[in-house]
Amino acid sequence: MGWAFYDVTVEHVLARYLVLVFAFVGGAAIGSTVGVVTGLILSLASVASLYQMSLLAFAGLLGGLLKEGKRVGVGLGLLVGTLLIGLYGDGGSALSVTLLESLFAILVFFLTPKGFVYYLARYIPGTAEYSKEQQQYLRKIRDITAGRVEQFSTLFQTLSNSFQASDRVSTEEDEEREMDYLLSNVTEKTCQTCFKKERCWVKNFSKTYDSMQRMMVEMEHQGEIKDQVLMAEWKRHCIKPDKVIHAIDQEQQQFQANQKLKKQVMESRKLVADQLLGVSRVMGDFAKEIQREKEAYYYQEEQMVDALRTVGMEVGHIDIFSLEKGHTEIEMSVAYQGEGHCEKIIAPMISDLLKETIIVKKEESGFYPNGYSHVSFASAKQxxxxxxxxxxxxxxxxxxxxxxxxxxxxxxxxxxxxxxxxxxxxxxxxxxxxxxxxxxxxxxxxxxxxxxxxxxxxxxxxxxxxxxxxxxxxxxxxxxxxxxxxxxxxxxxxxxxxxxxxxxxxxxxxxxxxxxxxxxxxxxxxxxxxxxxxxxxxxxxxxxxxxxxxxxxxxxxxxxxxxxxxxxxxxxxxxxxxxxxxxxxxxxxxxxxxxxxxNTPKWSAIPLYKSPHLFRKQTQKAAFS
The missing domain is CATH 3.60.40.10 (PPM-type phosphatase domain)
Incomplete structure (x- = not known):
């Protein structure tokens, strides 16, 4: 025998209290399930307590069905269940004791803090709190993912800027520096070993430099020196004119090859910079898409679920990613009710709700463990x-x-x-x-x-x-x-x-x-x-x-x-x-x-005569009060 106080068994009170809490939090299914399991545990101690399983299961079912009436409704469900099972179970002899046990359980239930009930609901699948907890976790993952993608986007943007920064335009100073470099290479191969070096590069520096520069420009544009006056002047000035001209030609060819290679490298850098910039923009847009999923459509989701369930649609949950006209994106879990059910019935109903043609984008049958299908809806193209x-x-x-x-x-x-x-x-x-x-x-x-x-x-x-x-x-x-x-x-x-x-x-x-x-x-x-x-x-x-x-x-x-x-x-x-x-x-x-x-839609919108208006519902936590 367990603890008792004036014929009131404590274990019966606690069992009914447990059923009340779970029926209030999880509804009829959870309440009746907890009642059956609790009754089985009690029957293991005493076969005489077998009828308690029926009472607890029935009370859990009634309490869950009346949970919209808040705590009073759930308590009323337990009293009704107690009366019915008490009258037809043990008879009227022990009815007063059974009612007293139920009243004690209801009293303890009313005294239970709201925070405890809300905390318990977070761990019971199917409750709004459990779904909210899962959504918070998913949002956290989305935030982390979006942040990482944004970081990669910024990285590619920085890399693109670094490649573009190296493509600076050549200035006159650069051209003069390149010309001096070419002349130094030519003089190193020809004038360094010449015994008249001092006469040319010390006493007549300007004339020597200008003549060689003019010959290099002439050869760059014409491919050879066609100015006969310039050629005659150079032959009078230099004792090895042909050797110098040959050296200029070789350096010019090597310079042009280097310039062509440099140009190709610069163009390749420009291509890489453009590609990196394009990838950066794509990743940036992707990060914005992830962030856009954070927009709160909780109330619209609840109203859409209520509207579809009102007309008999077996809908599990709805996730709205966008309600922008022309770019609507909605996903939901729905019971499979035959081929084309979503296309012919659910999509036209959503079209009436949103005043926009909605079509089935993708449907995966048996996607969820309970056999529900995963369906994606999107705006129809105009x-x-x-x-x-x-x-x-x-x-x-x-x-x-x-x-x-x-x-x-x-x-x-x-x-x-x-x-x-x-x-x-x-x-x-x-x-x-x-x-x-x-x-x-x-x-x-x-x-x-x-x-x-x-x-x-x-x-x-x-x-x-x-x-x-x-x-x-x-x-x-x-x-x-x-x-x-x-x-x-x-x-x-x-x-x-x-x-x-x-x-x-x-x-x-x-x-x-x-x-x-x-x-x-x-x-x-x-x-x-x-x-x-x-x-x-x-x-x-x-x-x-x-x-x-x-x-x-x-x-x-x-x-x-x-x-x-x-x-x-x-x-x-x-x-x-x-x-x-x-x-x-x-x-x-x-x-x-x-x-x-x-684009003419294949199926016209199905009007819902009780279409919901957008309004802010009470949160589930407030509903517990």
């Missing part, structure tokens, strides 16, 4: 791009010197690119294809397109001394507003068909690989739904040899097309060009047609 491509190699060969690429980037932009390698055949194909591969990798890393093109150009110009060039025609379409940036590097014009109107897009830039450093001329154009963007290589544009005004001819041909299907337009343009040339294909030909269309 525009979509459909493309059609038609191309042929010179003379109908298998390998074309033109390469093309269409890719949707993670930044919400759609890239269309055509590259034309110099010449035809396999080498031109390798050049154009490598240009696009480099560009694609750099763009996918998040680096801005202008910096990406400069980086690719630097790589192409530095990797070989051969004169191998390639053109690049790039269009970057923003899928949120259809704003388009055209970057044309040595490429021919593009055209936009808007109804009966034809808009020409052109820019003046040299091909890639000609110069290590150049400015990219960017053309901005606002596209509209239904617009057709037509990009082509020079093999298409320059094909009609007998036509003087190729631009007007191309515009008229595009206007006469009676279809708006991108693939049909590409095929018709290529066919017309080949027919115009009597079937002769004199160059590689590529044409890409892109149609910009308004």
């Amino acid at each position: 525009f979509i791009v459909n493309t059609g491509v038609s191309h042929v190699a010179k003379g109908g060969a298998w390998v074309s010197g033109d390469s093309y690429s269409t890719i949707e980037l993670d930044t919400g932009k759609y890239a269309i690119a055509i590259s034309d390698g110099m010449g035809n055949g396999e080498r031109a194909h390798l050049e154009s294809n490598e240009t696009l591969q480099l560009l694609q990798k750099v763009l996918q890393s998040g680096i801005e397109e202008t910096v990406a093109i400069k980086s690719v150009n630097s790589v192409l110009s530095l990797r070989t001394t051969d004169e191998v060039f390639s053109t690049l025609d790039l269009a970057m379409i923003d899928l949120q507003n259809a704003q388009t940036r055209f970057l044309k590097i040595g490429s021919i014009p593009s055209f936009i068909k808007r109804g009966d109107r034809i808009i020409k897009i052109e820019a003046s830039n040299l091909p890639m690989g000609v110069f290590q450093e150049f400015d990219v001329d960017v053309v901005n154009e606002q596209l509209k739904p239904g617009d057709l963007l037509i990009m082509m290589s020079d093999g298409i544009y320059d094909a009609p040899k007998q036509i003087e005004n190729k631009e007007m001819w191309m515009k008229r041909m595009i206007t006469e097309l009676n279809t708006d299907n991108p693939q049909d337009i590409a095929d018709l343009i290529l066919e017309r060009i080949i027919r115009q040339g009597q079937g002769d294909i004199e160059d590689d030909m590529t044409v890409i047609v892109a149609k910009v269309e308004q």
Whole structure:
């Protein structure tokens, strides 16, 4: 027998108190579970106490269900459970004692400090305090990660600045110093052993120095000394003119080789500096993205959970990373209820809540131990791009010197690119294809397109001394507003068909690989739904040899097309060009047609007639009072 006071068993009081606390903190599931386990422990001491398990389990269930009524509701659940189990369990003989035990347990429960209950809730899975504790830990990890990434970003920025600082512009003093260095090398090889050294460099220093300097300048610009007057004066002045001129020629060649090597080193440093700066910006943006996740959306998350659960959706938790219009990012755990459930029901409901079209970005079934799926939602793009491509190699060969690429980037932009390698055949194909591969990798890393093109150009110009060039025609379409940036590097014009109107897009830039450093001329154009963007290589544009005004001819041909299907337009343009040339294909030909269309959501929003208003809820800690 345990401790007792006027027939009130202390262990029964403590058991019911334990059930009350856990039912209040964890709800019906935790309360009933603790009741069953506590009842089993009591039954091990005495088989007569077996009915206590039913009382505790039932009291834990009722108390958890009534926890919204705070402590009074949980205590009422214990009293109801005690009455029902007491009446139908041992009968009415011991009901007064059982009720008294429950009342003592409720009294102790009411006297329990709020801090103790809040502290206990932090360690029970499923409670708001437990989730908050986990979120605080995750936020701490995010802060540390963001700080480290920011440090690396600053490091790369510093390295970039150090490389750029070394690229100082040559001054007149530097040029004079280099000239003196060249002259000293020449005199060391010729004048040091001459018996008339004192006459030339002591008595006639100015004349000797000026004559040698003029000869060096003449040889640098002309490759040889063509000024006969200067040559005659030098022969009268020096007793070994040919030896000195030969020494100047050798030093000049070595100097030019060193200057060329120095220039390549400086250009390589500039390339490395640009790359480091680009990486620094990407890492800086990544750190900002991590920090942006710290924005507090707790109340919106709670309201969204309540709204979805109200209509019967089994939602575990919701994490909102961004509510910026057009860039919404939401993740949640949800019970699997069939294929397409999230796409057809949950996403349209969220669309109604946010007044914005939301789609399923990624869904992983059975991601969590309880069988729930992990679903990512994001803003739907306002525009979509459909493309059609038609191309042929010179003379109908298998390998074309033109390469093309269409890719949707993670930044919400759609890239269309055509590259034309110099010449035809396999080498031109390798050049154009490598240009696009480099560009694609750099763009996918998040680096801005202008910096990406400069980086690719630097790589192409530095990797070989051969004169191998390639053109690049790039269009970057923003899928949120259809704003388009055209970057044309040595490429021919593009055209936009808007109804009966034809808009020409052109820019003046040299091909890639000609110069290590150049400015990219960017053309901005606002596209509209239904617009057709037509990009082509020079093999298409320059094909009609007998036509003087190729631009007007191309515009008229595009206007006469009676279809708006991108693939049909590409095929018709290529066919017309080949027919115009009597079937002769004199160059590689590529044409890409892109149609910009308004994105129509597959599923319309499902209205929630009790949509929550944004308001600040009480914290769970305050709810314990």
